[in-house]
Amino acid sequence: MILNKTTEYAFTILGFMATREEEMYSAEYLHDQLKIPRRYLRRLLTDLTKHGFLKSSLGRNGGFVFAKELKEINFQMVLNALEGSDALTTCFLGFSCCVVDHPCVMHDTWVEARSKMIETLTNTSLADLREKYQRDIAKNIPTI
Amino acid sequence: MILNKTTEYAFTILGFMATREEEMYSAEYLHDQLKIPRRYLRRLLTDLTKHGFLKSSLGRNGGFVFAKELKEINFQMVLNALEGSDALTTCFLGFSCCVVDHPCVMHDTWVEARSKMIETLTNTSLADLREKYQRDIAKNIPTI
DNA sequence: TATAAATGCTATAAAAAGGTAGTAGTTTAT
């Protein structure tokens, strides 16, 4: 498994919010649109707020907006916030004693493959997602 | 999370067996060497046997040996056997409706990053691991 | 031939992840 469900949900939510035009998104609306379980979604939104990706506003007509510029949020940051920095850095062969000075036999191969992935996650911001979405729409490409 | 624990254990076991010189490995010996929980390890070994990676022999002095040439076992095969082929192919943004004809906005980016990883897993066989291990030993590089 | 050291099978327990429910409270637009 590459990502756990919670992280995947977070990506779904942020990706959705980044590509759509609403000013503000309520938990209820996101639930309707994305079919993520209601209560779980709410907890996750609170979590994303605490991590500084979103800002919440209380009261009627309240909801969630981005707390930063879209270009300042990338997928690596989100993954890191939700799964911790270990998520992409543990030894491939599962040896806890595998470190740079005393690597396992798969170390270099794995570091290389993994760093490609980390690079992609780091280099892709929500702003990139939004741009791509708008380009696709303009070209009439069916897009989610 | 990249891999679940069971898969990681499998990689540990196969990597260990591939680089060492024993003819046969008992569960008890592997437990001693690798500190994988005894009973769980045994089930996993049986599982790897059922999947055709290992052959078991019963009775006293029994144990496990490889069922194929080392070069015929790569990490992608093992991952696939233990986690299913979905493990590396689901939509990054978590949209079940994301398919080639109707991709999500991250689709291409993710497919590219992922295929690099799949390539690495596919191109690395246990024979490669063994070779690397022996080269490292010869060069006096500390290796696990 | 009895025994010890192996694996095979199946059931069950424990831990982690994912998900639901309730209650009480705060904030704010209308």
Added chain:
DNA sequence: ATAAACTACTACCTTTTTATAGCATTTATA
């Protein structure tokens, strides 16, 4: 005043993953 939002906390349920246990079977060997 009310309704529609979010916050916080607690408890509980379900599913999946990880781990343990008991008993059966196989086989070398003393």
